[in-house]
Amino acid sequence: MDLARVLRDLGLGDESEKNNGGSACSVIRVLSEIQQRFVAEDSAKRSLLRSAAELLGSGEVRWLFPEFGPDLRAAYAELVSSFTEHAALPVCDTDSGALPSSSYEQIPAKAEAAGAALLALTEQLRGAVRSSDSAVSGSARSLIRTLGPSLCLFSITHLQDLPWTNEASRKRALELLNSTIAATSSGSVVELLCGKDEGDQRGMLGPVLDILQPELTKENWKRNEAMKHVFSWVLVQVGRPCLADYLEQVFPPSLLISDDYRTENKVLGVHCLHHIVRNVPAADLRQFNRAEVLYHALFNHLYTSEAPLIQVVLPCLIDLVPVLEKPLVHTLPALPQKPSRFDGVLRLILTHMEMEHKLVLRRIYASNLLLLIDKMGIGIARHLKRLERVVVGYLEVSDGPEEKARLMILEVLERTIQTAWPRMECRTGVLAKSLLRFLVDISSEPLAPELRDQLLTRASRCLLLLDHCSHGRLRVRLYSEYVLGGWVPALLFAG
Secondary structure: OOHHHHHHHOOOHHHHHHHHHOOHHHHHHHHHHHHHHHHHOHHHHHHHHHHHHHHHHHOOHHHHOOOOOHHHHHHHHHHHHHHHHHOOOOOOOOOOOOOOHHHHOOHHHHHHHHHHHHHHHHHHHHHHOOOOOHHHHHHHHHHHHHHHHHHHHHHHHOOOOOOOOOHHHHHHHHHHHHHHHHHOOOOOHHHHHHEEOHHHEEOOHHHHHHHHHHHHOOOOOOOOHHHHHHHHHHHHHOOOOHHHHHHHHHHHHHHHHHOOOOHHHHHHHHHHHHHHHHHOOHHHHHHHHHHHHHHHHHHHHOOOOOHHHHHHHHHHHHHHHHHHOOOOOOOOOOOOOOOOHHHHHHHHHHHHHHHOOOHHHHHHHHHHHHHHHHHHHHHHHHHHHHHHHHHHHHHHOOOOOOOHHHHHHHHHHHHHHHHOHHHOHHHHHHHHHHHHHHHHHHHHOOOOHHHHHHHHHHHHHHHHHHHHHOOOHHHHHHHHHOHHHOOOOHHHHOO
8 A cells, every 4th residue: 555545544635745755744733643543532542543654664664764953853753652562561459459351451552553653653664774874874773772762672572581571472572672773773782781892882771771761660560460470571681781770770670579469579670689690790789778778678588488489589699698798718826717608508508498398499509509609608617516417317308219419419519528628527427428328229219210320429428538538537437337348439430
């Protein structure tokens, strides 16, 4: 369908005569007319979106993007705003911040229709920025800078697999996002948000966060279920060094979401906070006591028994503590290291591990204990007595066909022996007895051959390390007491 016919269908046939004249007044009037009708006529929205898509897709760039000015910018901004609001999620007034899926039944179709019109616009902008006509290309560049943040947020809202999207709407949103990236001459989402180093091209992260900010306050963030997901998606795209410049805008909403009573919101908030901890310099995190506030917030989450939350809190906390603590240094014997936050975290984890009976939590604790030991170094020597009880207890309990907890606890033991070897000789008796009992147990358990070999290898390696710590005395004791029984692995006595 050509432009003249579209204009006649809209009742603006006289404007088609100006198509080749490049009149700014012409396109501004057409856009304003479409926007006013779109707002006023609910029953005609779908047909107006189709007409707008055809108009924006078939119009010549000289007519669509004449000399840039306040009127042209306002006309396009109002039109894009009306289209994006058409597919906006219904307001949620419940304390949970979630609506039933039935509330979103009409959103995917609306998003797909609005996305088609916006995609037609961005494709035209994409071609116009490369136009040989300097006036057209300059106008297009100014427009994409103005409209880009709104186009990004619309795309991201309908891009993820959530109750208000379907396959068609997600595909349309992805096409729109890719078109927006191309129209800004960016190579990726990261470049779109952060800009390019060469040419000092600024990204859109600042304007995007400015739009999101009012929606992420304590009073408003639950009124639109999409906002937290959009914020999280945008945040994790941005890394060093760009994210540090926007710390004041991303830290409070992340902390707010993590402090909710719903587990899924806590998990999402901690996920955002962990990304901030890993991508913002330690000095910036310590400024204004941010890191200390975050530490106490995360530490309080450790008292929960919800596995999804513990799974994200522990890695975040382990990465945060080095921000608050000075690096461990070797001191004279008269100047022992003072207990640190690492010790507090480890004490609480070991307490939970001793009492925990849920297999999923046992696996989570065991896997993160290894990370904590790597961070603590020789400081783990202060906790060997309790750690020994945990290791012995975990080796006694099978955790299913994959034996993840016991595999990890064997790796924890190996790393502990390697790190705190001067303090391990007095513990070789208890640990060796537990490891030998473990070897007997797994020899009779119905395990896959590969898994059994892996468990045998790790347990044997731990026994060899314990023997080194005892200067060979453990090997002599085992040989004299157990080898005649035929069940101590021959690996222990290899030269």
